[in-house]
Amino acid sequence: MRFHTRKWVKPEDLNPNGTLFGGKLLAWLDEELALYSIIQLENTKVVTKYMSEINFKSSARQGDIIELGIDVIKFGITSLTLKCEARNMMTRETIITIDHTTMVNLGSDGKPKAHGKTEIEFVKDRLQQ
Known part of the structure; x- marks a missing residue:
């Protein structure tokens, strides 16, 4: 899996438990998936159609640095199917x-x-072509 982006967990990203709000992490992932797809498909008009089960494996706290990774599963005729992971950059522990x-x-x-x-x-x- 290629890890493309890093996010720093700040106070505004936290839930009442003091850990990273899951909705914030999903928004980061959705944006990263969209950007990756836009670059791969060379079209700015790309939308998320489907997300499979979301598996939260651990949490993150303020100050943690999160890495977002993506792998291509398949190219369809009009679509691109991807898998993704967010992990703690320092511990390499998978978050989602x-x-x-x-x-x-x-x-x-x-x-x-x-x-x-x-x-x-x-x-x-x-660019080399």
Whole structure:
């Protein structure tokens, strides 16, 4: 799994128990999945269609640094299926996993549109062409 982004847990990210609010972490992951999909599919019109079971394995506290990781499971005709994980950067302890998230590529009409991608591409490789 490639870990792309780091987030610092701040006081405004905490729930009444003093741990990272799950909704905040899910928002971070959803944004990271969207950005990853936008870059892979080369289209800013991408939406989250589906998220499988969300598995909270541990928590995080103020001051922790969280890493967000993503792996591609498959390229569909109009979609990209990903799995993701958030972990504590210092301890490497997994905080949350989501096994399947489907992101859908949209056309200018807002309907699913074929993207023509079949494998992971890195921006650095696109720039060399």
